[in-house]
Amino acid sequence: MDSKFVLKFFLPISIMLLLSGSADAQGLKVGFYKKTCPNAETIVYNEMKRVISVAPSLAGPLLRLFFHDCFVRGCDASILLNSTKNNVAEKESPINLSLRGYGVIDTIKAKLEKACPGIVSCADITALVARDAVYLSKGPSWEVPTGRRDGRASLIAETRQLPAPIFTFQQLKASFAQKGLSVKDLVVLSGGHTLGTSQCSFFSPRLYNFTGKGDADPSLDSEYVIKLKNKCKPTDTTKLAEMDPGSFLSFDTDYYKIVSKRRGLFSTDSALLQDAETRSYVQRQVKASNPREFFKDFGVSMVNMGNTGVLIGKQGEIRKNCAVVN
């Protein structure tokens, strides 16, 4: 065949096929374990189904675990590593002390090691668990590109990269942009706060001493402040408040209703009303007759977040035990 002909016709087509395949820019792909561990995703799902049926309140923490993994050193399961003699790990940072669900990941990892030793990374398990946690809480499902490898480091100091609940909109936007995530990802992923609870300590300053004069945050609904004060006394720290009261176990669009009523627990929730793009997203979900747009967007933004700083190919390792490096 004439080489010019090959260049003109076959090269563009093969490039197009490559681009339209399931591999994405980060080198992850849907069905990465299809040949090496065909039941991997079923094993994760079956265990998650069992866990959520007996402990539905673990769905929130397991979703949050993935976010906290991805925002520090990328989605490399660094959040799962224990501290060692010479190093204090991410887990021990104040912002991570309330994370739960490590045991679920360990159980799933043990089952996967039995089925296909040394194949499925802890980073991928964390991503699949987050997806299944949402789905099993009546939320959407989506295809999770896999092929992440596990990192070998976890440093407490790096948890500074996680956005704080007192961030302004500009700080939030910058924090997401640093991870390659857009303002749309920010407003969509914040919708994860439809699940789970928060310790009083994370929002109490908004109730009791916002500007140092014993006042409440004016961006919070004043009637809601009274309710929250009943729930959280100034000395309560680890007491829990539902973020989406009444339906904190089900994944739905309620978060946006709460934000629009100025009842989001964190300054970062209220901040979504300050920017035109995020405000219009919030308002659209409040008016929507069904969760279709949010559900579709959530899957897309979770895949985006799941691409953050991933290790692939020969980078990192496949840990045998998610809490320690090999």
Ligand code: HEM
């Ligand atoms: C936008 C910046 C964000 C901030 C400042 C933030 C902050 C927080 C804080 C302070 C808590 C309470 C933690 C506790 O008391 O244990 C929390 C809980 C939670 N967050 Fe976020 N978050 C953010 C984004 C996200 C994202 C992107 C997700 C996932 C898509 C997420 C999912 C959750 C979930 C599910 C909980 C409930 C955890 C539980 O029930 O234990 N958050 N968040």
